Each structure stands twice: as structure tokens, then as C-alpha cells.
Amino acid sequence: MTLDDTDRRILNRMQEDLPLCSAPFAAVATELGLTESDLLTRLQAMKDTGVITRFGPFFDAAAMGGAFCLCAMAVPADQFDAVLTKVNAHPEVAHNYxxxxxLNMWFVLATETPEGITTTADAIEGETGITVHRFPKLQEFYIGFRVAA
Amino acid sequence: MTHQVSDRDIITALQAGLPLVPAPYAAVAEGLGIDEADLMTRIAAMKSSGVIRRIAAAPNHYKLGMIANGMTVWDVDDARITELGAIIGALPFVTHSYERPRALPDWPYNLFAMVHGSSDAEVEEKRNQIAAILGDACRGRDILYSTRILKKTGLRLRKKEA
Known part of the structure; x- marks a missing residue:
């Protein structure tokens, strides 16, 4: 889809925290000078076309007692799809690039316990026969994540 | 009176996202069998404790024209990484930045900085700015471009055995 200026303003605003109230879209629509129904229609269109991959709470697995870990594997080209299917089948794989x-496959594990990282990474190694390099964060320098639309 | 639901139940109900309807919390609360007000109180507590960082949209960089997405990686002197990492992390074009362990001998890099741009040339130019800041504290560098999103679901809890 082609994004117009209104879509871009919406996308920039919606990467920031939504107010916690009964009608949060109405509140954001007012901020942006839109109607609630126009905002919801545009958000739905952006979600349907994949401009927005997800809308909702961003959970911090570490704050829940769990853990995140960036992992990487060197997957031979002729095995790539087969390995990908095995890796992505794990619900702990939150995203994968x-x-x-x-090292051509990079994914993030999000687990409910710190031990879950080792368990899952070891399971993937067992299933694929490929080393899963683990790069847990030691320090976080910025957690912006927002991109200007 | 509503029955007790655990944080886990709430997370499970929210992990696929909030419905795009005028009263999204009322809709989720109904599914959980609790009051909207109770759900919002619980979500507020989860935000205070950091379990929920924010409630927001996750955009697809590619569809926004940010087609170049370079994970720049650097081998930085351990004695200087905290000082230099803070400077790199504050750059406007760095969306996230971490110190991570090296995996020697294959992987000598300990600083990761994600750089997004509309072209590879733009990302390379930004990468050179990072190199200039790191100066002689940097002993090696590389850049990994992402060529495909293979999965992007965010956190998913495994279903508990009943």
C-alpha cells in the first residue's frame, strides 16, 4: 500500500505508548486531529498489508523472570529451508532474520525462565546438528526501536 | 465480582496484539471473563513493573522504505566499551545497540549497533560515522545486512499443560 502523510503521522505516533484508557484510539485520534473511525480504518489497512506487523503490548521477558537471547547459526544454503522450519517451529523464537x-540465520529467543534459553538453543542444535551461537546482551545502550515513517 | 486471572492469562490474551476496535480492553476483558477496569488496573501494574514496556505498533521497516538494515558489529576495547557504547547508542540513526559476548575465534565482535536507512549507501555512510567515533578503540568491524524476515511474532508463551 502507499502511505499518505496521515498514515505516516499515525505510524510515528503509534510507535509510542498508547494511553491506558477505555477508548485509547479515540484519544490518539483527537491528538492527531482525526476521527476514531478513520484512525481505526487506517490502522487496520496498515496491519492487513503488513506495514504494521503487530499492534499491542511489548513484553519484557526479563522483567517477567524470563530472558532474551540473540542467537546465530551458520546454515548451509542447501539446508536453509529445512533448518528454518525446525527453528521457527519453536514458539520461543520471537523473530528471525x-x-x-x-552466520546467516539470526534469531531472538524469548523464554519464560533464564534456563529456557539453554534448553531451547540446545534443542535446536540437537535437531539441526548446527551450533547455535549465543549472544546474550551484556549492556543495553539504547532501546529506541522507533523508525521515522 | 470477577474471577481471578493470572498475569500469565492476561499475557496470553494480549500476546497476539490488541484488537483494533474502539474499546479494545473491554473486548479482551470479556474474553478473560473479568471487568474492563480490572484488566486495565492489571495492565497498569504490569507497565509499572516493566513487564509491559509499552503498548504500541511494531512497523515493518521494509514496507516503510527502510530497505537497508545493517547490523553493524565492532570489536571494541573492553576498557572503553561502556563509554563508547553510550555515544553510539545515542546516535539518531542507531535504533538499538548492545554489548554482547564475543564467540572467539569465529566472532570477535562485542558491540552491536543496528542502523536503518533507505539505501545500502546511506547505511555505509552512517557506519563510517560510527567508525570515526570508535577510532583506535576499534580493532575490527563487519556489517550484516538482513535479506529476509524469517519470523516476527514477538513473545509467545507456550501453552501450559492442563
Whole structure:
């Protein structure tokens, strides 16, 4: 879909925290000078077309007693799809990217316990026969994540 | 009076996202069999404790024209990484930045900084700005471009055995 200026304003605003009230979209619509129904229609269109991959709470697994860990694997090209199916089948794999490097599959594990990282990464190694390199964060320098639309 | 639901029940109800309807919390609360006000109180507590960072949209960078997405990685002197990481993390074009362990000998890099741009050339130019800041504290560098999103669901709890 082609985003117009209103869509871009919506996207910039919606990457920030939504007010916690009964009618949060009406509140944001007022901020942006839109009607609630126009805002909801545009958000639904952006979700349907994949401009927005998800809308809702961002959970911090660590604050819940769990953990996140960035992992990487060097997957041979001829096994890539088969390994991908095995990796993505784990619900602990929160996102996964193909990248240009010998380590070509990079994914984040989000688990309910710190031990869950080891359990899941070991399981993936067992299923695929490929080392799962683990890169847990030691320090976080910025957690912006927002992109200007 | 509403029955007790656990934080886990609430997270499970919210993990796929909030419905795009005028009263989303009322809709989720109904599914959980609790009052809207109770659900909002619980969500407020989860925000205070940090379990919920924010309630917001996750955009697809590619569909926004940010087609170049470079994970820049650096081998930075351990004695200086905290000082330099803070500077790199504050750059406007760095969306997130972490110190992570090296995996020697394959992976000598300990600083990760994600750089988004509308072209590879733009990302390279920004990468050079980072290199200039790191100066001689940096002993090696690389950049990994993402070529495909293979999965992007966010946190999912496993179903508990009944």
C-alpha cells in the first residue's frame, strides 16, 4: 500500500505508548486531529498489508523472570529451508532474520525462565546438528526501536 | 465480582496484539471473563513493573522504505566499551545497540549497533560515522545486512499443560 502523510503521522505516533484508557484510539485520534473511525480504518489497512506487523503490548521477558537471547547459526544454503522450519517451529523464537554473513540465520529467543534459553538453543542444535551461537546482551545502550515513517 | 486471572492469562490474551476496535480492553476483558477496569488496573501494574514496556505498533521497516538494515558489529576495547557504547547508542540513526559476548575465534565482535536507512549507501555512510567515533578503540568491524524476515511474532508463551 502507499502511505499518505496521515498514515505516516499515525505510524510515528503509534510507535509510542498508547494511553491506558477505555477508548485509547479515540484519544490518539483527537491528538492527531482525526476521527476514531478513520484512525481505526487506517490502522487496520496498515496491519492487513503488513506495514504494521503487530499492534499491542511489548513484553519484557526479563522483567517477567524470563530472558532474551540473540542467537546465530551458520546454515548451509542447501539446508536453509529445512533448518528454518525446525527453528521457527519453536514458539520461543520471537523473530528471525536471514543475514549476509557465514552466520546467516539470526534469531531472538524469548523464554519464560533464564534456563529456557539453554534448553531451547540446545534443542535446536540437537535437531539441526548446527551450533547455535549465543549472544546474550551484556549492556543495553539504547532501546529506541522507533523508525521515522 | 470477577474471577481471578493470572498475569500469565492476561499475557496470553494480549500476546497476539490488541484488537483494533474502539474499546479494545473491554473486548479482551470479556474474553478473560473479568471487568474492563480490572484488566486495565492489571495492565497498569504490569507497565509499572516493566513487564509491559509499552503498548504500541511494531512497523515493518521494509514496507516503510527502510530497505537497508545493517547490523553493524565492532570489536571494541573492553576498557572503553561502556563509554563508547553510550555515544553510539545515542546516535539518531542507531535504533538499538548492545554489548554482547564475543564467540572467539569465529566472532570477535562485542558491540552491536543496528542502523536503518533507505539505501545500502546511506547505511555505509552512517557506519563510517560510527567508525570515526570508535577510532583506535576499534580493532575490527563487519556489517550484516538482513535479506529476509524469517519470523516476527514477538513473545509467545507456550501453552501450559492442563
Amino acid at each position: 536471514e543475514r549476509t554473513h557465514r
